[in-house]
Amino acid sequence: MTASAGWTIHSIQPILRSLLALALAALALAPLLSANVYVQTLGVSACLFATMAMAFNLVYGYTGLLCFAQVAFLGIGGYTAAILVTRLGWSFWVAAPVGGLLAAIAGLVVAFSSLRLSRHSFGIATLAAALLCTIVARDWVSLTRGSMGIPGLPAPEIHLGSLDIVINNPYRFYGLSLIFAVGAIAFLHRIIHSRIGRIFVSIRENEPLAISQGIDPLRYKLLSVGLSAFVTGLCGALMVFNLTIVDPSILDFYYTETMLIMVVIGGPGHFWSVLVSSLVFSILPELLRFSTDLRLVLYGLLLIAAMLVFPKGIAGLLEKRGTDFWHKRLAAGRGQVS
Amino acid sequence: MSDICLSVRNLSKHYRGVKAVDGVSFDVMRGSITGLIGPNGSGKSTTIDCISGFTSADCGEWRVDGRVLTGTSAHQHSAAGLVRTFQNVRCYESMSVLENLRMAVVAKEGVGLWSAFLGSLRASAADEAARQHGLELLELIGLSAYAEAPSSVLSYGQRKLLSIASTMMSKPRLVILDEPVAGINPTMILRVEDAIRKLNASGVTILLCEHNMDLVMRLCDRIIVLANGQLLASGTVDEIQADKNVLEAYLGPDHMRPTS
Incomplete structure (x- = not known):
């Protein structure tokens, strides 16, 4: 092996990961140590957006399926949990997973019907599903109360023996969101770095080759969509109970757009860079509030700059360093390396 | 167990009236390297696409080690031990x-x-x-x-080697190699040839679809010749080399004998 021709993603990965873990831990603790309600609320938002982005990364980044229905899964999770709690008196802790399950089932139905045709059909079908959910939320008034939404969602409660905790303030809700985000992201990390994750990537990279090696792509695509929809549905449930209301705005295209930005700038199919990107883009709009008039302009300029500097995302830049290193090494060793 | 690894019977595939493959039948013996040759448009690619499950055949039946694979999906072919490579080399x-x-x-x-x-x-x-x-x-x-x-x-040739090595990993019964030396230099051709011999030596039956006649003549035990979607000839290398129709139509006078 030749001497290193410079740092590569592989050579600095352990250091990067350690630094990143420390930074994330510090960032996660900040809202818990702060008495500032604004910081805590921002923390809740960052936790939920990071989880949504990682779930979207699973289906888009790793499996290569551009799914526009993430926002529909968010809405289905939110509305299901809200309706089950307010109309049927279910506990939040049961209603939220049921919301996630219903979102997963919706995802499987859309995916099963469209993926048998092509990836493009999947994109169109998921877009249609998202629009359909918006119409249902707005026009099925007897179920969703239309544009008025379902307000006054009760705070989730925990009863453990003599311990009674009502999650009714931003500090507590941040604690719940943090636990959920860490659990969900750890779950996604486990999946992505397992054999299943490698199969997802193989389907994205070269589906005919994957098929020729024995992979049933439909089965694994459905699995990817189902898992992603389940996690996003759970996010929806948490989101509406944090806001104490669910209305059709949860199905706004803004959420789809934000998830896309987080994943594309981070680097689709990469874990840590998308996590960092999701946190940055959760906090960035708030940091730009110093100028209300120029906020969106600045946000747009930053996005353009990011796309110019990182056309393949942050991870793409690091990956290119790795590939360049190998090209140099092979060029140097040509004639010696067989 | 029969000595036949792959058995294809009456395979047909038509595209809007064009008979890409028309009633082709052949056998590939276990442990052999069998060549599948023919000029462009003779139906080779359609044949291997059909028998590897990537294209649905209009009619016909094919078996690997006696197991009927007709009508099953491509990934099930692989599970049954039939693995293929692609003309346009593929990797992750x-x-x-x-x-x-x-x-x-x-x-x-x-x-x-x-x-x-x-x-x-x-x-x-x-x-x-x-x-x-x-x-x-x-x-x-x-x-x-x-x-x-x-x-x-990796270079194009190295990717071809990688794709052959990938087939070795899954320990298949039968490997279909689709133009494994197309577009690579003579030195790399020798390395690919060596890899194919090693694959075969590990007990894997090989169906080699290739235009490089020197390689086909050097490697193959038997050869199947297609023309206009039909089976033109089938036999040993010597029999194919002696077949005037094949020589005149597909091999040409330069390929009367192996070059090495």
């Missing part, structure tokens, strides 16, 4: 060369959500075994120096 570019080989094992074994999540010791042991096997194969085909390199840095 974001993965390392070694990971590409390990994928062949992962793909063959499949994995359930539960076992993937729990990451059982059995899976870890299987991964380690696949890694060792992959390193051995890379040594065998002369790519061990590239084990940790992303496969995107």
